[in-house]
Amino acid sequence: MTDLFGVKGRRWLAEQLGCLPEAERTMASACLRQIDFLGREIELVDRDIARQALDSPEIRRLMTLPGVSAVTATALMAAVGDISRFPTPRELVGYLGLDPRVRQSGTEPARHGRISKQGPGKSRGLLVEAAWHAARTTGPLRAFHQRIAARRGANVATVAVARKLALIAWHMLSRDEDYAFARPSLVREKLRRLELMLGASRQQGKQLTAAGRSFASVEGRRLEKQLAAQQEAAYLRLVSDWQANRPKAGAGATPGRASQRPSKGKAARQTH
Numbered sequence: 254m255t256d257l258f259g260v261k262g263r264r265w266l267a268e269q270l271g272c273l274p275e276a277e278r279t280m281a282s283a284c285l286r287q288i289d290f291l292g293r294e295i296e297l298v299d300r301d302i303a304r305q306a307l308d309s310p311e312i313r314r315l316m317t318l319p320g321v322s323a324v325t326a327t328a329l330m331a332a333v334g335d336i337s338r339f340p341t342p343r344e345l346v347g348y349l350g351l352d353p354r355v356r357q358s359g360t361e362p363a364r365h366g367r368i369s370k371q372g373p374g375k376s377r378g379l380l381v382e383a384a385w386h387a388a389r390t391t392g393p394l395r396a397f398h399q400r401i402a403a404r405r406g407a408n409v410a411t412v413a414v415a416r417k418l419a420l421i422a423w424h425m426l427s428r429d430e431d432y433a434f435a436r437p438s439l440v441r442e443k444l445r446r447l448e449l450m451l452g453a454s455r456q457q458g459k460q461l462t463a464a465g466r467s468f469a470s471v472e473g474r475r476l477e478k479q480l481a482a483q484q485e486a487a488y489l490r491l492v493s494d495w496q497a498n499r500p501k502a503g504a505g506a507t508p509g510r511a512s513q514r515p516s517k518g519k520a521a522r523q524t525h
Contacts, residue, residue, distance in 0.1 A: 258288060266281075302324060303447040311330055316440060317425075317431040318422070319435075319439070320386030328379050329379070333348075342420045342423035345422075346419050350370040351369075351415055352369055368412060368416075377415070384411045388410070393434055394414055394418075397413070398414050400492060401414075437477065
């Protein structure tokens with residue numbers, strides 16, 4: 254079996270109970286009843302989350318992000334509330350505790366450390382978990398993760414993707430727009446899973462449809478993945494062009510006295 258507490262797993266456990274001494278059999282049976290009770294409670298909570306997700310345009314919009322499930326989107330909206338509370342995306346990132354700590358003494362350059370971990374920890378943890386999934390999904394976010402991981406490691410890159418998800422979420426909610434690089438078939442699967450959880454009828458062997466939405470065919474999925482790969486390649490080209498044309502480090506490129514125009518007296522001395 255693949256799940257010890259699934260149908261086949263529970264059947265196997267029932268067979269093993271008969272081989273145990275009476276005291277251990279009683280204890281194991283009590284634990285299984287407790288697992289069944291908690292499973293029913295979790296199912297009720299999942300149904301409530303599914304109902305709220307399908308009724309909320311904001312949650313459905315956040316679910317267009319790769320790796321963001323209904324639970325993650327619901328938790329984020331519960332923590333954020335009205336997005337107008339945060340005038341800038343940086344304030345939302347700081348509220349979620351995904352902003353790096355800054356240490357600076359006197360005139361020394363600022364040093365950035367670990368994230369602050371302020372604010373709602375549950376939502377931050379779910380965003381990090383979503384970042385792990387987004388880093389394995391073809392698209393610009395995977396390329397972003399690979400670029401950061403090459404310099405800072407996978408863990409730092411995952412937190413950076415979580416921060417990027419928060420930034421994108423702010424823009425999506427502020428502009429009432431879905432994720433620009435969303436894969437429609439994956440979004441439909443997320444919504445269909447919620448509908449089935451609420452008791453929607455299953456259609457075995459047919460193209461699943463629900464509320465006017467249909468899953469993509471095998472060819473449609475292939476084309477979606479191909480388009481996502483092109484978007485990922487376009488992001489890499491954009492970064493490469495930016496790195497090639499960005500200002501060079503040095504006194505002439507840094508703001509301050511070294512980059513200011515010389516005074517009239519200094520210019521006169523330089524001409525002699």
